[in-house]
Amino acid sequence: MNPAQPSPVSPLVSVVLPAWNAAHTLGDALQSLLDQTPAPGAPLPDFEVIVVDDGSTDSSHTLLEHWRSGHLLGNRLRPLYLPHGGIVSALNAGLSAARGTFVARMDADDTAHPQRLSRQAAHLFNNPQTDLSATCVTFGGDRQMAHGFAHFVDWQNSLISHEQISRARFRDTPVCHPSVMFRRQCVDKWGAYRDGDFAEDWEIWLRWLHHGAAMDKLPQQMLVWNDAPSRATRADRRYAREACDRLRAIWLTSWLKENNPFHPYVWVVGGGRVARQRLAPLWQQGVVPAAYVDIDPHKIGNRVQGIAVVGRAALPPPGQCCILNALTAHGAAEEASRWLTETGHHPGQFLIV
CATH class of the missing domain: 3.40.50.20 (Rossmann fold)
Incomplete structure (x- = not known):
């Protein structure tokens, strides 16, 4: 593991972005973070982007070094290079490296709305009782070919309040994982991601909610959630x-x-x-x-x-x-x-x- 030299000043937000053989989409994901802007009444927070390269064998390493050496994200980009160990070990490595008070998630095949980080950071800052802020998302796929997943996205987008999220959490995962931003102290109180025969995102939300976490969702669509054929929910038995x-x-x-x-x-x-x-x-x-x-x-x-x-x-x-x-x-x-x-x-x- 060899992260870029971090800034001596800790950022407010750490974006944890695992990537495995994602060179064909990673550039767009990073560009969407480079393009972050303030929202009305919500300043752009200082943030870092921790890309956890999970043993990629494509050109991901070259792309990341290009972005880092070219200062496209300045000293915000902190790549971690790991042997391939899977999504849970990559996520937890990113959490361990994160220095922000708030941790935002994102995947290498998704793109963020320009105001995503400012809106979510302001939401958490202005609502100290809220532990996790998710957002509604835009379905990035073919609704005719993937109507089941599109309906799932619509269902998730219908759950806005903590009460709605909490009551529906046993139907399926009630928040879009790459859309969330949560307080770093949640990990300290209720634990990080767990590896096992289950979906790691649904498990952590069920566990946190069971222990009293307060979660709600911004009604704006702040992420494009792309429906790639290799998406883990299609290919990994843990999501069966x-x-x-x-x-x-x-x-x-x-x-x-x-x-x-x-x-x-x-x-x-x-x-x-x-x-x-x-x-x-x-x-x-x-x-x-x-x-x-x-x-x-x-x-x-x-x-x-x-x-x-x-x-x-x-x-x-x-x-x-x-x-x-x-x-x-x-x-x-x-x-x-x-x-x-x-x-x-x-x-x-x-x-x-």
Whole structure:
């Protein structure tokens, strides 16, 4: 590891940007950081860019040295050159090298809006109770070819407040990882990235939220999140559905033990095969489905592995059960959430999973 000689004055923001064989996109990512400008009422913070080259075998090293020797980013650019060890070791090396009070994330195939750093730094500076500031993002791909991922981006962009992020965190990762900026002390309090059979970003947000982290999101789209064919969520088994289901089960069980007065029993809105498969690891953790709630008359009255499938009228009154909204079809979970709210179930009494 051989970072560039840092400035003797610590910056306010450290941008941690891991890169592996990303020479074809890294220049655009760096240019977007070079082009950072103040936002109205928000000065541009002093920042450094820590590019963690994770053992690249393409021309990434040459590109980084060109940027560093050419002073395109001045003394802000601090490349780290590591043997290839994967995303988690690269991220944690970047965190260890970061000197900023705030840490911003970015990936080598994404580009930042010119006001991103100024807006997020001002957000954290002006809201001391906020631990992590994310932003909405622009989907950088073909919506026809990648409609599933585009819908996921739209879903993430709909979660703005801490309450929305917290309640939806068991459905999927509620913030776009390369869009976040967080306080360095979060790592000191709740730990860095962990390596394992799970998505490292979803795991760290679940862990931090479990321990009380406050997260919210700027409504502006401050990052272009590009949908590359080599994106880890496509290629890495840790992002496969089965791995996500196991991760969800671990942290959801912990939440239910602390917050469900009817533990281990839950009522599940959604009795379809996909919902049952997603929640199967939760039952292995000792949580017990009291019933599956469905609207399909062909399913109501059946039993699935001994668990009754009932209609919506059979759901206990508000305050007398814990509800998991497990519908996965497009728009179904949102419709069920509206129905639950309209029938008196406070949003804090049901989770979207």
